[in-house]
Amino acid sequence: MKFYILRQIRENTQKIDDVKTAVKNELSNLDYDFDSLKNKKIGIAVGSRGIDQIRDIVKNIVDFVRDKGGVPVVFAAMGSHGGGTSEGQAEVLAGLGITEKTVGAEILTCGESDFYGKTESGLNVYGNKLPLSFDGTILVNRIKMHTDFSDVTESGLYKLMAIGIGNPKGCQTVHRYALRYGFGNVIRQTGEVMLKKLPVLFGVAVTENWKHQLNHIEAVIPQNLFETEKRLLADVKEHKAALPVKEADTLLIENGGKNISGTCIDTKVIGRIYILGQEEPKEPKISRIAVFNLTEESHGNAIGIGLADVIPKKVYDKINVRDTSLNSVSSMCLEQGRIPCVVENDFEAFKTAIGTIGIDNDDDAKVLFIKDTNSLEYVAVSESLYNDLKERNDLETIGEAFELKFDDKGNLLSKWQGNTIIETK
Numbered sequence: 001m002k003f004y005i006l007r008q009i010r011e012n013t014q015k016i017d018d019v020k021t022a023v024k025n026e027l028s029n030l031d032y033d034f035d036s037l038k039n040k041k042i043g044i045a046v047g048s049r050g051i052d053q054i055r056d057i058v059k060n061i062v063d064f065v066r067d068k069g070g071v072p073v074v075f076a077a078m079g080s081h082g083g084g085t086s087e088g089q090a091e092v093l094a095g096l097g098i099t100e101k102t103v104g105a106e107i108l109t110c111g112e113s114d115f116y117g118k119t120e121s122g123l124n125v126y127g128n129k130l131p132l133s134f135d136g137t138i139l140v141n142r143i144k145m146h147t148d149f150s151d152v153t154e155s156g157l158y159k160l161m162a163i164g165i166g167n168p169k170g171c172q173t174v175h176r177y178a179l180r181y182g183f184g185n186v187i188r189q190t191g192e193v194m195l196k197k198l199p200v201l202f203g204v205a206v207t208e209n210w211k212h213q214l215n216h217i218e219a220v221i222p223q224n225l226f227e228t229e230k231r232l233l234a235d236v237k238e239h240k241a242a243l244p245v246k247e248a249d250t251l252l253i254e255n256g257g258k259n260i261s262g263t264c265i266d267t268k269v270i271g272r273i274y275i276l277g278q279e280e281p282k283e284p285k286i287s288r289i290a291v292f293n294l295t296e297e298s299h300g301n302a303i304g305i306g307l308a309d310v311i312p313k314k315v316y317d318k319i320n321v322r323d324t325s326l327n328s329v330s331s332m333c334l335e336q337g338r339i340p341c342v343v344e345n346d347f348e349a350f351k352t353a354i355g356t357i358g359i360d361n362d363d364d365a366k367v368l369f370i371k372d373t374n375s376l377e378y379v380a381v382s383e384s385l386y387n388d389l390k391e392r393n394d395l396e397t398i399g400e401a402f403e404l405k406f407d408d409k410g411n412l413l414s415k416w417q418g419n420t421i422i423e424t425k
Helices: 019-028 054-067 086-095 157-165 167-181 183-197 222-238 313-318 321-330 346-355 383-389
Strands: 002-008 041-046 071-076 106-108 113-118 124-128 136-142 200-208 214-220 247-253 285-291 310-312 341-343 367-370 378-382 395-403 414-417 420-423
Touching: 002 383, 019 054, 019 200, 019 214, 041 054, 041 157, 054 071, 054 136, 054 200, 071 086, 113 167, 113 183, 124 157, 124 167, 124 183, 136 157, 157 167, 157 183, 157 200, 157 222, 167 183, 167 321, 183 222, 200 222, 214 222, 247 346, 285 346, 310 313, 310 346, 313 341, 341 346, 367 383, 378 383, 383 395, 395 420
Parallel strands: 041 071, 041 136, 071 106, 136 200, 247 285, 247 367, 285 310, 310 341
Antiparallel strands: 002 378, 002 395, 113 124, 200 214, 367 378, 414 420
16 A cells, blocks of 8 residues: 655744743733742642643743742642552653753652532532642643533643642542533633632643644733633634544554543544543544554553554553553543554554455555654555545645555554654664
8 A cells, every 4th residue: 555645734833942031021921929939839730741842841930930039849730640649640740851850849749639629519629739738839731622522711721720730539520520510611610719729829821833832831810811721722723733634544643642642642633532421523534543552651541542443462561551540530531441452463453444444445545644643744645545635735745655664573664753754673
């Protein structure tokens, strides 16, 4: 089967290179009395997501707080990720490059939760014990579409509080309520309790362009949090990353992982959510999905692998069943934690994903091959699909036709490297 590489040509490719200046300018212009930070212990909440330049963002917030006389500490706010343990949380942060050495502040983790109170509608709120001992909290998170639902606010500062700071107990409580009362509603209600309880001093919201490059940093005081997050999410949705087609027979994904998406492979990209009570995306419609590898940064947490149809045994062997199940149960998404069909190797996964779509000739299959669901500027498409797309003005053909190569043990040798595919050994 022949493949061609296509580059998607889109707008909104602005990005931030000078993080230090961007953070300093945003915080300096914030309507906040920074003199009040003097000699105060300030907790900086950081989640588990692989946000572009997150280490530098956190380091410069740490430096700013210290320059204002505060005592900054960084603490993990990641719900049930990291296995819901202090040790696991530290491991996840280190995997993101966030350590005491790299950010210049003490790193604190804790898997326990305390009762924070109730929302106005009577919902219980649980949160990490650590920030209750701080003089104030700063929130740091990316504003993006959530993998499990759609609303005016989805994944962002509210979610960092309600689910991230919630720790395993708070995470599970929020998701349980969300099945009845709606994700966005419950997350915002829970977040409002935390804004006052902690208290939250301000947030630092960041966004990425459609190529997942940092393109915006904005500091926001609690009073403006809802409107700011709502505005930023609307812009993100308008310029979201997407596959170049609305329908395909097979999607081949080189890498899935928690550092790529909360569900290993982004639900909004692949058109599958698999959450009880949530409406499935109308597009894209993909008959079969194969995932060839699980990133090391996932630390075995493979929640979302159930969105795929087939995986090679090496992916199965990397799955930490306990952590994956904990994350799936806490998030009320048991379907996403299921194990796909497991085959011997990459070649068998490739053949299975194409050979089970009900066509007579494999070469007629309309197939896409991507590095991961964050990397969509360059996609490889089968010749059959290429013939449908090659005249489009928003797509550019890169290089000549090629075939995916496998070794004699069935391992995939053709790997994405930047904007091309190389043959590894």
